[in-house]
Each structure stands twice: as C-alpha cells, then as structure tokens.
Amino acid sequence: MMDNNRQTMMLNIGDNVVTCTQTLSQGEEVMINGTMVGLKSNVWLGHKLAARAIAKGELIIKYGVPIGTATENIALGDHVHTHNITSNYIPTFLHD
C-alpha cells in the first residue's frame, strides 16, 4: 500500500482510485497523491475517490486490476461510483 493517510488508502501502486477509510464530509480537505483536494460531496467509508483526473472511457484501476470504465470525465478527488463508472461484464442493479 502507498500514499496512505488517516482518510484514504490506495490498495495497489498505479491505481487511479483510493478508498476512504472513514466517512468524509463535503468541503473536507483530503490529501490525494500529494495534492490537497476539497471534497465536492459527502463520501462514505469504503467508497472511492479519483486519485487523478480520469477521462471518459478510461479503465478504473483498483487492487491493480480494472474494475470498470469511466462513463464521464472524472476530476481528481471526485467520488467514483455507479454514477460515473460502469461494469465491463454485467450491469449493476440499483434501486430507483
């Protein structure tokens, strides 16, 4: 693991997302990849933040492997989840 601090952890070198190790609030300052970022929204424990800018169509890398594809441009520090990434296998089922 690298670039870890109290708030987030990167599971594999080269991942483009980090995992929140605690629930974080909108406006909170988080250090990601050496840059201080203000959070645009609340982000819960276990959820992902972009570790760098990710372009639409780029693979999302966590644990060192692709876990999906970006469906829009994602900025450093943005919440990365079902609203901006999609599975490359079977679509994710959500409540309406």
Next chain:
Amino acid sequence: MMNNPTGNLINGYLRNDGRKGIRNVLLIAYLVECAHFVADEIAAGFDKQSVQVIGFGGCYPNEHANRVMKSLCTHPNVGGVLLLSLGCESFNRNKLQQYIENSGRPVSTIVIQESGGTKKSIAEGKERASTILNQIQFVRRVPMSISEIVVGTICGGSDATSGITANPAVGLAFDKLVETGATVMFEETGEMIGLENHMIQRALTPELGIELKNAIIKAARYYTKMGHGSFAPGNADGGLSTIEEKSMGAYSKSGQSPISGLIKPGDLPGKGGLYLLDVVPDGEPRFGFPNINDSAEIAELMACGCHVILFTTGRGSVVGSAISPVIKICANPETYKRMEDDMDINAGKILSEGITLDEIADEIIKKIGDTASGTPTCSEALGHREFVLTYKSFEPIGPACLPV
C-alpha cells in the same frame, strides 16, 4: 493429540464412518414443504442447539436436492435424524432412511398421512425425537485437532470494506489452516468473473486450471442469462460500483494457497488443501438463480463437509445456520458498532485501530478452535438456524477436478 490455539481440547464426536463432528445435532428433516410446519412444531419443544430443522420444499424429484439431503443427514455434526414426510411427495424417504441407517446413525421416519394428521404426528414426533436424543448423548468423544476441521467461507452483505479487511483476513487464516493440513473451501464463482486467468495459475495441475476457468466462464454465462449479476443494491450503497470490484474483494477470501481441486455440492474432498466449490448448475439455466441467497450457499458448503462457516459481512448480515456454526466476521467498523451482538470478530479494527490482517487471521483461527470446543457463536447463541435448499442440476465432476 493437538490442542487448539486457545489451549482448549477439542473433543470431537466420533461417527461410525470415522468422521468427527464438533456438534451433536438431532436433525428433523422435512421432505416437502407440506411437512415443514409439523417439523417446526416438533422441534419447538426442544433446545435449539440440540434439535434443528432442515428440509427440501419441492414436491418434484431432484437429484441435487437428494444428494445434498443425504450428505447433510450424515454430516459429522449430526448425531441422529427424524424424517418428516407428508406421504405423497416425490422424495424417496425409504432410500434416504436406508442411507442414514447405513451411516450408523439412529433415524426414524414419520409419515403424516399415516400417523393421522398434524396433532398425532407432532405428538409422535416429539416422542421419537426424545428417544433419538437419548441415544445420541452417549456418542463417543475423541480428541480432534484444528487441522481436522473442514472450514468454508462465504461473504454476504458485502461492501467496499469487505475486500480490504475481513476477506483478506479470512484468506490469510485459510493459508495458515492449509499449512496445518486442513481442508478449506471457497465458492461464489459468480463473484470471480474476470479473475479466471489469475485462478488458472493457482491450480495444482494445468488440467485443473482449465476446469477452474470453465467454471467461471459457466458462471458468467449463467448470470448474464439471468440478466443480473451476483450483486445487490446494498453492495452499491456500501461503495462497490461493479461486479468486478465486488469479485476482487470476494476472491481475496481464498488466500494465496494453490487450489487443490474443484468440487460440486455433495462432493467431499478426500485430502487437505484449498478447494473451489462450483455452485453454478450445469447445462442450460433451468431453475433460476444459482443461489437465491446466502443460506443456500451455506447449505452447499455443509454438504461438502464444512464443520464451520466463516461468514464475512460489511453491510451487516445476521444469518446463522442449522448444523454448522457460522462465525460472523464484520469488515466495517461502523457496522460493527451498530450490530455488535451479531458479530464474532471485528475485522473493521484494521481500518479504525490499525490492527494488522495477520492479527485478525489469528483471531479467526482462535475463534474456530473455541467454536469447535463448544462455545456458541453469536448466531448460534441468538438461535439463528437458517436453512435453504432449492432445485438445481449438476453433472458429476471429472477426474481433472481432483488431481490428488
């Protein structure tokens, strides 16, 4: 003789077939849903730890259900069996009774239509259950080492903490258990989609590698036909965005050991090692989702001989099981705080207190030892005894699946 890591002696129940159990349950097994109520009423008068209910609800014959019921009624944690038949269902009660008798266990069958209905069957059932309970209390006790305990793992109510705390901790515990010669197994091939090429490299032989890969391809095809991956909305609430992300977390429960074989529900691995249980039916999808819920998966792990189940959860599952104790390992420290009464181990401490994976793995092994020594797990103490068995169809495994 080997002590468990807590120093307590594990005093196993020796069965006539030579297998050893860590519980001595009287099973009441209904053979069609129509006999379920009577089975529950018979069990209601007894202690929940000693008398438990399982069964198959379907009226139509099914070889998979038959095989699982045979395996569970002769599970090492089971001392004796009372079969509950309505009378007109397809399940072959005589064959099952014969199979249980051959294992050396006391068994008796009540046919509700012959006994004269609900009231008389309940009264007769209670009497026969008491008789069997008296018979099985004198089962021979023998020393049992931790390496003789067959351990299965499942995750339920996963969130994004599962794959970084509880699941890799179980994987590490599995590695340590395999080193002692124990048999351990993981399943949920529907949550290994995308990981088949990594799995191939862990297979003991190249031929087994092909079988493992085919099992994952089968799962991907099956779930695609169902139009739904092994993924619930709560997984997404917990931060998991895609099936491949969930899969990476689920797969980490298997640890790093080589994979010794591929088994299907009802197969008993003959030697120690790590096994993949293929729970996805063979052939064209016929009976719906491979496993409709976590309890159905636990039933199949038990049908492969698991004495104890390591159940990891992030969102917070409360289920337990009939027959084999379920050890609940909570991945998420916030969930643990909310649902402490249901959780045996707080793996969330890895995030909240900086405890290492290795420390949690040791805690898991110690808990297995304590549980085998008789200490009830949280779900056992709360009285949880879930059980689900559904229609499925499987082809027998080929020779490449068990190379040793």
